[in-house]
């Protein structure tokens with residue numbers, strides 16, 4: 284019961300302005316020394332939980348705070364953050380109390396209906412003097428270009444603004460909006476996730492996501508260096524003449540596992556002249572891959588075996604005509620040698636944009652909001668709305684307060 288009564292007493296004291304004085308937190312004063320200086324038991328501090336004790340260390344020098352002196356008690360209200368204050372109650376009789384409480388604020392409701400005469404942002408500013416609201420409207424329609432709105436187009440906004448001591452705290456929150464671009468209507472609603480959606484649950488935002496793009500052909504060996512590239516005429520170090528090199532040489536340690544570049548069927552396995560021990564795999568789309576100079580084949584593989592991409596098929600060696608352990612890797616398209624470098628890639632991540640759609644429970648919640656705002660949008664075009672007017676940048680008044 285006391286918990287409910289105290290804020291009430293406070294409000295009463297504040298409204299009657301009963302000896303409410305403002306002080307400033309002195310530099311170098313800790314919360315504990317503050318308690319001592321005011322004759323309040325330090326035991327109360329030690330009884331608080333760890334998080335609260337940490338927060339009390341955040342009181343900054345120069346912070347203004349209120350002291351309300353009452354017949355039976357003295358109340359200290361010391362702000363810690365924009366939203367949180369510590370309330371210390373010193374009783375003439377009875378037990379003192381320390382508690383952390385939200386700093387009360389009012390929530391103003393505003394609404395706007397306007398037909399563009401000059402430009403959407405200038406007209407909106409004229410009506411509210413709030414730059415924050417212009418920013419917020421852009422955020423509510425992130426994927427639309429609001430500059431396409433022309434003379435005669437409409438802006439309708441329902442929003443809220445927190446106010447404390449006549450001043451704005453935090454930015455306004457747009458709950459629902461309806462604008463027209465070239466006379467077409469666009470509705471935007473704030474959902475529980477803090478994003479804005481149209482009436483069908485489609486988000487007004489393009490999200491960039493990283494998508495893994497799997498390569499059709501992978502490098503057959505890892506931990507290797509390319510020692511010889513694909514070429515149709517190159518100087519051969521052993522034969523001392525120019526000849527084509529119809530594949531890529533990957534220099535790697537003896538015995539390094541060789542993997543199938545793509546899934547397919549083994550169509551050749553055995554010695555083949557200068558290539559030494561080799562395997563040929565047939566893939567889809569008329570593609571074939573060749574692995575040469577192998578030291579050993581993977582056991583259990585035969586002509587006719589199917590292998591998956593990445594399956595180990597053998598090991599690096601130097602059989603055939605070779606200067607050292609390496610894999611000669613060839614790719615053929617319909618029997619014609621092609622440059623593997625143009626086909627073999629590591630898996631990549633690609634940036635793509637997606638548009639989120641609300642589903643299930645979240646979608647049903649949004650639809651309820653859509654239905655609830657239908658009437659409000661119809662009404663606002665007749666009443667013209669009641670914007671919150673920002674005076675001198677920070678002081679907020681409703682249109683009602685403005686008139687009176």
Ligand SMILES: [Zn+2]
Nearest residue numbers: 530531532611
């Ligand atoms: Zn080679």
